[in-house]
Amino acid sequence: GDSVTQMEGPVTLSEEAFLTINCTYTATGYPSLFWYVQYPGEGLQLLLKATKADDKGSNKGFEATYRKETTSFHLEKGSVQVSDSAVYFCALRSRNQAGTALIFGKGTTLSVSS
Amino acid sequence: DSGVTQTPKHLITATGQRVTLRCSPRSGDLSVYWYQQSLDQGLQFLIHYYNGEERAKGNILERFSAQQFPDLHSELNLSSLELGDSALYFCASSVEKAGRYNEQFFGPGTRLTVL
Numbered sequence: 001g002d003s004v005t006q007m008e009g010p011v012t013l014s015e016e017a018f019l020t021i022n023c024t025y026t027a028t029g030y031p032s033l034f035w036y037v038q039y040p041g042e043g044l045q046l047l048l049k050a051t052k053a054d055d056k057g058s059n060k061g062f063e064a065t066y067r068k069e070t071t072s073f074h075l076e077k078g079s080v081q082v083s084d085s086a087v088y089f090c091a092l093r094s095r096n097q098a099g100t101a102l103i104f105g106k107g108t109t110l111s112v113s114s
Numbered sequence: 115d116s117g118v119t120q121t122p123k124h125l126i127t128a129t130g131q132r133v134t135l136r137c138s139p140r141s142g143d144l145s146v147y148w149y150q151q152s153l154d155q156g157l158q159f160l161i162h163y164y165n166g167e168e169r170a171k172g173n174i175l176e177r178f179s180a181q182q183f184p185d186l187h188s189e190l191n192l193s194s195l196e197l198g199d200s201a202l203y204f205c206a207s208s209v210e211k212a213g214r215y216n217e218q219f220f221g222p223g224t225r226l227t228v229l
Contacts, residue, residue, distance in 0.1 A: 036220075043116060043204055043220035089157065101147055101159035101172060102206075102218060 002027040006090045006105035013080055013112050021075040021108045023064075023090035031092040033057075033066050033073040034102065038087045047075075047088070080112045117141065118207050118221035126227045132193040135224045139186055139207030145169075146188040147208070147218060148180055152201035163188055164210060195228045202226075 036044040048057030053068035090105040117140035148160040159172035163182035206218040
């Protein structure tokens with residue numbers, strides 16, 4: 001079945017460091033890909049998305065590019081802030097059916113210190 | 115604030131008991147999804163309802179059931195609770211229009227602790 005694998009954390013960085021969180025997927029067809037963020041004590045928020053190959057999703061300085069050839073959707077940010085400390089989830093949804101549920105990776109905890 | 119509300123925020127109960135978690139979707143959203151977040155299993159899809167009808171099931175135990183009412187709110191019923199059912203339960207809603215990207219908006223979750 002479809003699955004998502006993301007790098008295990010925690011990831012600990014200093015403010016203004018470069019961030020990469022790796023995500024790869026296995027899916028039939030061409031899924032839509034997402035990054036969600038969960039701040040402490042809150043629900044998940046959509047951070048960015050890409051719905052087809054070579055699409056780049058971006059938001060709040062974060063970027064991820066849908067790479068079909070490597071089945072990857074790595075999250076990057078050039079300069080992290082303390083406020084970026086959160087858990088980040090990579091997810092996919094099959095494009096073949098409307099209303100299909102999201103399949104999530106295990107999540108990567110990011111901790112940024114000043 | 116996503117517009118999705120969940121009650122209660124916290125629930126502490128004993129093994130063998132039954133609880134009901136409630137979710138109110140965003141205004142206009144017809145779909146409700148339930149997810150379970152636990153330390154060992156991560157975030158897993160449980161069940162999806164669309165406009166009152168069950169659409170899909172994921173890794174939902176037989177002891178668990180859900181329904182969506184005419185006003186579109188949904189309830190997740192967990193019975194014969196076990197220690198391993200302790201988790202954060204999220205619901206998400208989506209407008210679900212065919213042919214369009216349908217973002218899922220997540221509620222703040224209900225934290226269930228089974229003692």
